[in-house]
Every structure is written in structure tokens, then in C-alpha cells.
Amino acid sequence: MQTAETLATAPALHDHSTGTGVEMFPGLCLGGFTMRFERDEEIFGEQEEADFAYKIVSGAARTFRVLSDGRRQVVGFHLPGDVFGLERGETHRFSAEAVSGCVVALVRRTAIERAARADGEAARWLWGLAAGELERLQDHAMLLGRKTATERVASFLLDMAERSPFAGGVQLLMSRADIADYLGLTVETVSRTLTQLERDHMIAIPSSRRIVLSRPEALAGCDA
Amino acid sequence: MQTAETLATAPALHDHSTGTGVEMFPGLCLGGFTMRFERDEEIFGEQEEADFAYKIVSGAARTFRVLSDGRRQVVGFHLPGDVFGLERGETHRFSAEAVSGCVVALVRRTAIERAARADGEAARWLWGLAAGELERLQDHAMLLGRKTATERVASFLLDMAERSPFAGGVQLLMSRADIADYLGLTVETVSRTLTQLERDHMIAIPSSRRIVLSRPEALAGCDA
DNA sequence: CGCCCTATTGAGGGAGATCAACTCGGGTGG
DNA sequence: CCACCCGAGTTGATCTCCCTCAATAGGGCG
The missing domain is CATH 1.10.10.10 (Winged helix-like DNA-binding domain superfamily/Winged helix DNA-binding domain)
Incomplete structure (x- = not known):
């Protein structure tokens, strides 16, 4: 693709701080903003500080890890609506890149943690998110292993x-x-x-x- | 092993309803009870109602899925302290069996949901549990795939x-x-x-x- | 001591990897 | 407009790591 739609070589940043926020999950909006990434551009890298969670607005992304000798395992593809990059620890455990040009909504980890602390509904949504991803990976383990x-x-x-x-x-x-x-x-x-x-x-x-x-x-x- | 410790062929049920409850996670005790399973005994099966979550007290268990032709993928081994069998949906998505004779603490799913609703700390613990399991499975995907x-x-x-x-x-x-x-x-x-x-x-x-x-x-x- | 289940070892085969050549399609520049 | 180019995808030939099938060895419990 790599269309003429590309307006900047650097990731375009669209700050939405003007009130609406990003609807990270149904019924709850968190302050956030969106970014555009071009094909193969890195969204975040392994070991980087996990300050944000990401939600695909349009396009697609991949999350993956690489071994020292270059062998790569793609852990997941993320399509519009999917959330990824939310970590338990302080750093990302895998890398993420744009599969195609894509727009991603970012939400601060601290905002999510605050919401989860304040709102039981939010905390349960968080658990559901992880549990869903877990189910996907269990299926994938069967695929990869057998x-x-x-x-x-x-x-x-x-x-x-x-x-x-x-x-x-x-x-x-x-x-x-x-x-x-x-x-x-x-x-x-x-x-x-x-x-x-x-x-x-x-x-x-x-x-x-x-x-x-x-x-x-x-x-x-x-x-x- | 299959030691003389075995007292009953049917799963022994030790009801602990006498007050203490099961310490499912640090700082919070939920009403529950323990059961003993012998080697290779089924703890729960795929498609069964997921009414309980399980925590290994002693021994070990495996969770796994099988394809129609018998190919089996063990998704995880669970050692003392590990929690498993907690589902998002109504039914278990995989089976669990005792690897060795083992004692397991059971907690009602409804009790966990109630605790998560009432207590933010509990809800966050739940998310941490899923996130930890997720990390383990991501590593395992790399292992199985590459x-x-x-x-x-x-x-x-x-x-x-x-x-x-x-x-x-x-x-x-x-x-x-x-x-x-x-x-x-x-x-x-x-x-x-x-x-x-x-x-x-x-x-x-x-x-x-x-x-x-x-x-x-x-x-x-x-x-x- | 002897049975039975688990684990090990051996021989041979096959699914998928590797190495390599070729094709296709889209973009670019003449 | 067409020739060229370059990366992505396809196809072919060969190799190899692991699977399959089979036999043997070990070890726990009666």
C-alpha cells in the first residue's frame, strides 16, 4: 500500500484532549489520543517502558518476539477494536509493529489503573480482556504444538x-x-x-x- | 507414587466450611473446601460447567485439550500455589487431571465474582492472575512455534x-x-x-x- | 520373584525446512 | 507508455530433524 495518504514520515500524532477521550471499552471513556503508524513501523519494542495500552482504530498490527538468532514468533494479529500492549509489569514483553498503515488509540497505563481502582466494572473489563486473550493463546498453543x-x-x-x-x-x-x-x-x-x-x-x-x-x-x- | 496415603477410591472431600475458608489469594479468604485427586484422575473436563476455580495445595495437575483423533496438547502444569480453571464463560475450555496424587482447594466461581465486585483489590488480583498466565503462554508460543x-x-x-x-x-x-x-x-x-x-x-x-x-x-x- | 507400566534405544520414513530459481505485480523513471 | 526494477510470492530439488514403528531395558509394587 504505502499510499500517498502518508503525510509525515514521523508518526502523526492527533491529540484528542479536547474532551471526548478514547472509548477504550464500552461505557467508559479514558483520556487519550491517537497515532498513525506506517507499514512495518514499530509501535513499541520489547523491554520498553509500558506506559500505554493500545487499541486499533483502523488497519492492523502484529505483536511478536524474536530470538537472538532472528527466529521470530508472531504472537497475535490485532484488528480494529482489539486492545494490546497492556502489561502487568513495567515493561513490554514483546514488540509491536504496524502490519499496514494503521491508526491506534493510546491510553495511559496510569489512567487505566486509576479507572480499575475506582470502578469495579472497569476492573472486570480488564480481567475479561486478559481472559479473552488467554483463550486465544490456549487455542494457539494447540495449533503450534499439535x-x-x-x-x-x-x-x-x-x-x-x-x-x-x-x-x-x-x-x-x-x-x-x-x-x-x-x-x-x-x-x-x-x-x-x-x-x-x-x-x-x-x-x-x-x-x-x-x-x-x-x-x-x-x-x-x-x-x- | 500411588502411596498407601490413599484412603478412598472416590475423591475424598474435606469440607472446611467450619470458618477458616480457603486463602485463595493474599489477604482474602473465600469460603471453600479441598478435595484430593489420585494420579490421572479427572479434576474437571472440557465443556463442563465452570462452577469452581482450583488452587493446588499439594501435588501437581495438568490442563490440556485433545483433538478428535487423540492428539493432546498440555497447556500447563500446575504446582502448589497455582490457580487454574477460572473461566470467562460458563464452561471449561480444557480438561484438568491430577499428575500425581494431589490436594486442591476449590472456590465457587460465584464467590470469586462477588469478591471481585465488592473489593477492588480482589478484582486487580484477578487481572494479575490472568495476565501472569498470559505471559507464560506467550513464552510457550515462542517455544512451540520456533x-x-x-x-x-x-x-x-x-x-x-x-x-x-x-x-x-x-x-x-x-x-x-x-x-x-x-x-x-x-x-x-x-x-x-x-x-x-x-x-x-x-x-x-x-x-x-x-x-x-x-x-x-x-x-x-x-x-x- | 515376576508382572506391568514407563522409559530408553534402534531403524527407517516423512512432513516440513532449506537452498535456489523463477514469476508476478506494482511502482518508478526514462 | 513502456522498460526496468525490486520485493513478494511461488515452485522445484534436496536435506534433516523429528516422528513412527518396533524391540529392549528398567523399576515399582504385588
């Missing part, structure tokens, strides 16, 4: 289709490399698997970033 | 050594099959890897369930 390449790719496509309702196919914002590092595979295996699914008439691939789930029920059978 | 067999086993041994302080080696309560299903490997690979680490003088294996970390720093190097 599923075959085909099952992983099928799971991924179904998950993306569910998360981004888009008539007539999934719009993949991320590269094959991102998908591979998310699924614990290589780029080549992801590509080959997609081709094979297409040959089996499970999916169609009109363009590399768009996948049509022709037979979602068959795809669900590929999964286990 | 680490080699040797790195996985090394990580596991170091983790267990840290969690169960035991002078002169780790006491493994779980079988090789449990370890394999936790690390996304097979029993054979776990066994071979341990043997190789012993040959390399990283560890000693006086008995199959006891591992001595002769050179923990070298082991940490095996990891990545």
Missing part, C-alpha cells in the same frame, strides 16, 4: 474470515512471512499449503492478499 | 527447576508423555534429548523422574 501445516493454515483462514467480516473472501493485510511466523511454519510451506488448498477447491486466490473461502465447511474439516 | 527439541527440553528443565525449588535437582512429577505433550514433541524425542543432554554433561539423570542440572548456565545456552 497441528499439521494444512490444519494450521485452515485454522488461520477461518479465524481471519470470522474476525474481519468481508463479503467474498478474506482480505489479508499481512505478508506470507507474517503468517508463517504466526503459524510456526516457513513462507514456502504457507505458500505451498495455500496452493494445495486451492487445487483441492477449498479456496480461491484471486490475488495473493485476497482469499475466497469457497468451501468453509470443508476447510473446517481440514482443521481438526 | 524452538528445536533440545531448546524445548532445556527451557522446560530450567522452568521446572525455578518453579519447584528442590536442592540437588528437579523432581519431575509428570511422565515423559506429559512432558512431550506439553512441549509439542513425542515421548521418544523427549527421552533421546534428555539422554543427549546427559551425554553432554549438562544434566544427570539419577532416576527417570529426577534430573540434576549440573550446568544450568550451559543449559540456558541450549535454550535461545
